[in-house]
Amino acid sequence: MKSVMKHAQLTDVHTLSEASRALRERLLKSPYLVPMLEAFPTMAVVLNQDREIVLHNVRFAEAMPSGTHDRLLGLRLGEAVGCLNEKAAPGGCGTGEACSLCGAVLAMFEAQKGNRAIQECRILAEEDGQPAGAYDFRVLAVPLTIGDDDVTIFSLLDISSEKRRQVLERVFFHDVLNTAGGVKSLSELFHLVSQAEYDGLIEDLGGLSDQLIEEIQTQRDLIAAERDEISASLRPISTHDMLDHVHALYRFHSLAQGRFIEVENRAEGVVLTSDATLLARAIGNLVKNALEASAEGETITLHAARCDANTVEFGVHNRAVISRDVLLQMNQRSYSTKGVGRGIGMYSVRLIVERVLGGRVTVTSEEGRGTTVSVCLPIENDNDLQKTNEAS
Numbered sequence: 001m002k003s004v005m006k007h008a009q010l011t012d013v014h015t016l017s018e019a020s021r022a023l024r025e026r027l028l029k030s031p032y033l034v035p036m037l038e039a040f041p042t043m044a045v046v047l048n049q050d051r052e053i054v055l056h057n058v059r060f061a062e063a064m065p066s067g068t069h070d071r072l073l074g075l076r077l078g079e080a081v082g083c084l085n086e087k088a089a090p091g092g093c094g095t096g097e098a099c100s101l102c103g104a105v106l107a108m109f110e111a112q113k114g115n116r117a118i119q120e121c122r123i124l125a126e127e128d129g130q131p132a133g134a135y136d137f138r139v140l141a142v143p144l145t146i147g148d149d150d151v152t153i154f155s156l157l158d159i160s161s162e163k164r165r166q167v168l169e170r171v172f173f174h175d176v177l178n179t180a181g182g183v184k185s186l187s188e189l190f191h192l193v194s195q196a197e198y199d200g201l202i203e204d205l206g207g208l209s210d211q212l213i214e215e216i217q218t219q220r221d222l223i224a225a226e227r228d229e230i231s232a233s234l235r236p237i238s239t240h241d242m243l244d245h246v247h248a249l250y251r252f253h254s255l256a257q258g259r260f261i262e263v264e265n266r267a268e269g270v271v272l273t274s275d276a277t278l279l280a281r282a283i284g285n286l287v288k289n290a291l292e293a294s295a296e297g298e299t300i301t302l303h304a305a306r307c308d309a310n311t312v313e314f315g316v317h318n319r320a321v322i323s324r325d326v327l328l329q330m331n332q333r334s335y336s337t338k339g340v341g342r343g344i345g346m347y348s349v350r351l352i353v354e355r356v357l358g359g360r361v362t363v364t365s366e367e368g369r370g371t372t373v374s375v376c377l378p379i380e381n382d383n384d385l386q387k388t389n390e391a392s
Contacts, residue, residue, distance in 0.1 A: 016054065016074045023149055024054045024073070030146055040155055046144075047152040051076050051094055051108050054151070063158075077104055077154070081135070082125040101325060104139050104156075111141035111152040120159070134347060136163045178254055179212045207252035214249065218281050222348045225356055232275040232356050239304035239312060240269040246280055247302065250287045258296035261287065264303040270312045273380040274357055282349045282357075283314055286373045289346065290318035293371070312379050317372040322365040349375070 016024060027033055027046060037044045037057040046055035052074050061072060064080055078086030078093030089096030094105045103119030110117035123135045138157045143150065186205045193201055224230040243263045251261055283302070290300040300318040307313045346361075353359045359377035 016052075020048055020050075020052060020054055020074060023048055023151075026149060027055060027146060027151070033146065037153075042155045042157045044153065044155040045077075047108065047154050049112065049150065051105075051152075053077075053080065060156075077108075078102075078123070081123055082127050084124045084126050087126070104137065104154075107139050107141035108152060108154065111143045111154075112150075114143050116143070117141045134160070134351075136160045176212065176215050179208060179215060182208045182252075182254065183212060204252060207248065210249060211252060214281070214284065218285070218348070221278065221281065222351065225348075225351050228355075230278075230356060232278060232358075234273050234275060236271050237274050237276050237279065238269050238271055239314070240265075242276065242279060242283070242314070243302050243304055245276075246283050246287060249280070250284060250291070253288065253291065255288055255291035259291055259294050260299040261291075262299055262301050264301050270304065270306050270379065272312050272377060274377055278352050278356060279314075279375075279377070282352045282375060283316065285346075285349050286316040286375070289373070290316050290320075290371075293320040293322075294318045295320075306379070307376060310379055311376050313374050313376045315372050315374045317370055319370040321367055322363070322371050327363065327365065346373075349373075353377070 033046070034055065037046070037055060040057060040059070043060040043063055044057045045053045045060055048054050053072055053076070054074075056072055064072060072080050076086070076093035077083075078089075078099075083093065085096050085098040085102070086093040089099055093099065094102075094108070099105050103121035104123075105121075107117040107119040107121075118138065118140050121137050121139055123137065125133050125135060136159045138159050140153075140155045140157075142153045144153050145151075183205065186201060186208060189201060190198075221230055247261055247263050250256060287300065287302070294300055298319055300316060303315045303317070305313055305315075346363075350361050353361050353375050357377060359375055362374045362376065363371065364374075365371040
């Protein structure tokens with residue numbers, strides 16, 4: 001118990017306000033509070049009425065980004081973990097538009113009303129200006145009165161692995177199984193079709209086989225990207241060839257049944273330097289999202305155009321409109337409007353495009369105009385590459 005108390009008292013208190021420092025000193029006089037925090041099998045903190053950390057256990061400090069271990073006191077949760085939404089909030093963590101949908105913030109407010117609350121929250125973290133990870137937490141907020149002080153005991157259980165397992169289970173037990181079933185069904189038709197239909201059946205079977213491989217490789221690359229174990233294999237890419245490839249790959253997809261995919265040729269082709277495989281997977285995820293959002297009989301369109309002298313845009317458009325609540329959460333790893341085990345589509349696109357390919361992803365959605373998701377990438381040495389291609 002002495003070692004626990006020693007750790008709690010060694011934490012830097014200079015970031016606390018005078019009132020919070022006095023509160024902390026009163027709390028430390030409790031013979032039970034600090035040992036109780038350390039007894040939690042999860043990360044745990046004590047929050048004041050401003051939702052600032054005044055005490056925390058060792059597990060919480062060890063889990064925080066490097067460079068914050070000695071200055072956690074006085075921070076709100078989003079500030080401590082490096083939440084991207086916190087940086088855009090006018091009054092810090094808990095005050096932004098996206099914060100109104102954060103499970104951690106909602107649980108804290110509920111506890112301040114005197115109620116015990118359990119929520120799930122998703123956090124995209126940043127450290128030193130670079131992506132630091134995507135986390136899923138199950139949080140518990142419990143009101144506690146010690147003497148005349150009302151505080152909140154707040155614990156966080158990292159359920160990121162559980163969410164990842166749900167996604168992988170869905171991919172391999174649903175998506176892959178469905179595609180494999182399509183391959184089997186087509187193969188059973190070979191002895192029933194005429195010679196004239198044979199070539200078309202071969203083409204369909206090849207498309208489904210490519211889709212099956214793509215589903216598996218996409219998950220492999222997503223996991224590698226999250227671990228920073230993937231790098232771009234750069235080579236010249238034609239925007240026309242890229243869109244034709246994505247169109248050919250997904251026109252056989254089960255989601256495309258009763259729906260149409262069109263490629264707009266609204267600008268001359270551009271040659272850029274990028275990783276063709278990763279880019280196709282990113283655009284493919286956008287196509288799948290658009291197909292899922294489209295009603296039967298509707299058409300989604302793909303386009304590519306030069307934005308300026310240095311960048312090119314790939315876009316996927318559909319007629320559906322995304323609500324504001326969904327827009328605020330759609331970049332989170334496990335957020336989905338489609339149920340358990342879903343929700344990595346947009347997250348995976350951003351991860352690949354922004355972390356690996358050096359581009360950016362934007363979303364516009366308006367009534368009457370539908371939704372367009374754009375992937376903007378650097379062209380790099382476009383002129384030199386075009387000359388090389390022409391010479392070859």
